[in-house]
Amino acid sequence: MDKPREESLGHYEMLWDCTHCDTKKLLGKTHRHCPNCGAPQGDAKRYFPPDADKVKVEDHVYSGIDKKCGSCGAAQSSKASHCGQCGASLGDAKAVPLTTQPRPAKRKSNLLWYVLAGILVFVVLIWFVCIRKKEIEMQVTGHRWAVVQDIEEYREVSEEAWRNEVPSGARQVSCSRKQRSTRSVQDGEDCRVEKVDKGDGTFEEVKKCTPRMRDEGVDDDFCRFQIDRWAKVEELKANGAGLELKAPAVPASKIQSGLGARRAGERRVTYTLDFHDGKNKRYCEVGEGTWKKYTDGQKIKAKVRASSGELVCSEL
Ligand SMILES: [Zn+2]
Ligand SMILES: [Zn+2]
Incomplete structure (x- = not known):
C-alpha cells in the first residue's frame, strides 16, 4: 500500500472551557486566560471545535508542543523559560497531553465466532465422513494390466x-x-480529513488521500495458423492378467520422413490389483512398484473408509 498523499488545509484554534466562570468555547492559542474572569487556561482540556465554530490561525508559526507548568498547571509556550502565570521555572516541565480525534467505533460482532465454529463443525464432519479409516483383512486374487500406445503422424x-x-x-x-491481460490504472482517489492537535493551542487539518485503482484490459493479436507437427492420430490398446505385459506392436511407418511419416508416441500403462475381502471383490489401480510388491494369494491388511467402506488404494 502506498503512503497516502497528505495536504495541509490550515491551522485552527483548539477550544477550551473555563472551569471558573463556565464560559465555553474559548480559543486555545489566543485565550491563555479567560477573557471573562481572567482565570488561566491551566488544566482545562482542549478539544476540537465543531466545523461551525472553527477559527483559522493565519500565518501560523509552529514552535512545538506547549509545556505544562509543574507548579500551577498553566499551559505555556514551548519557548518560554518561566511560567507567565506563577513565575516557576519551566526547565523540566512536561508537554501538555494531546487530544486525539475520536474515530468511529468498530462494531463488535460475534460473526467471526459463528464462522469459526461453522468451519470447525465442517472440518469434523469431513473427517468423520471422508477421512476416518479402519483396517480390514483381504486376499490378493490377481494382477491385471492395460497398455495404451499412442501413434503419431x-x-x-x-x-x-x-x-x-x-x-x-x-x-x-x-x-x-x-x-490478453489486465493492468492496474488509477481511477481517482479516496480522501479523508484528519484533525491533528499540535499541542500549542492549535490543530491542523490534514487531508489524506490514497489512490483508487481499477483494472483495465490490455489487448493483443491472437493468431490462428497452420504448421507441420507430430500429432497423435491413433491409440493401440492391449490388456491382460498376470505379471507379464504384452505391449501392442507398433507397425513400421510406410513413409520414413516428412509429411505422413509415423512413429510411436507416449505409452501409458495401468496396473490393477484384485482383492477379495471375504464377502466382496475389490480392486485398486496402483503404481508399478505396489503392483509388483504383492503376490497372488497373499493375505494383507488394508485400510477402508469407516463410513463408506471404500478401499483406500493410496495406502497399499
Ligand atoms: Zn472564566
Ligand atoms: Zn505556573
Missing part, C-alpha cells in the same frame, strides 16, 4: 497463439484483437 495441424509466440514455419497466419 507428422502432419499439418491448426494451432493458435499470441502474435509473439507464433512459431517459425507457421503458414496462413490470421490474427484478431483479443484481451
Whole structure:
C-alpha cells in the first residue's frame, strides 16, 4: 500500500472551557486566560471545535508542543523559560497531553465466532465422513494390466497463439484483437480529513488521500495458423492378467520422413490389483512398484473408509 498523499488545509484554534466562570468555547492559542474572569487556561482540556465554530490561525508559526507548568498547571509556550502565570521555572516541565480525534467505533460482532465454529463443525464432519479409516483383512486374487500406445503422424495441424509466440514455419497466419491481460490504472482517489492537535493551542487539518485503482484490459493479436507437427492420430490398446505385459506392436511407418511419416508416441500403462475381502471383490489401480510388491494369494491388511467402506488404494 502506498503512503497516502497528505495536504495541509490550515491551522485552527483548539477550544477550551473555563472551569471558573463556565464560559465555553474559548480559543486555545489566543485565550491563555479567560477573557471573562481572567482565570488561566491551566488544566482545562482542549478539544476540537465543531466545523461551525472553527477559527483559522493565519500565518501560523509552529514552535512545538506547549509545556505544562509543574507548579500551577498553566499551559505555556514551548519557548518560554518561566511560567507567565506563577513565575516557576519551566526547565523540566512536561508537554501538555494531546487530544486525539475520536474515530468511529468498530462494531463488535460475534460473526467471526459463528464462522469459526461453522468451519470447525465442517472440518469434523469431513473427517468423520471422508477421512476416518479402519483396517480390514483381504486376499490378493490377481494382477491385471492395460497398455495404451499412442501413434503419431507428422502432419499439418491448426494451432493458435499470441502474435509473439507464433512459431517459425507457421503458414496462413490470421490474427484478431483479443484481451490478453489486465493492468492496474488509477481511477481517482479516496480522501479523508484528519484533525491533528499540535499541542500549542492549535490543530491542523490534514487531508489524506490514497489512490483508487481499477483494472483495465490490455489487448493483443491472437493468431490462428497452420504448421507441420507430430500429432497423435491413433491409440493401440492391449490388456491382460498376470505379471507379464504384452505391449501392442507398433507397425513400421510406410513413409520414413516428412509429411505422413509415423512413429510411436507416449505409452501409458495401468496396473490393477484384485482383492477379495471375504464377502466382496475389490480392486485398486496402483503404481508399478505396489503392483509388483504383492503376490497372488497373499493375505494383507488394508485400510477402508469407516463410513463408506471404500478401499483406500493410496495406502497399499
Ligand atoms: Zn472564566
Ligand atoms: Zn505556573
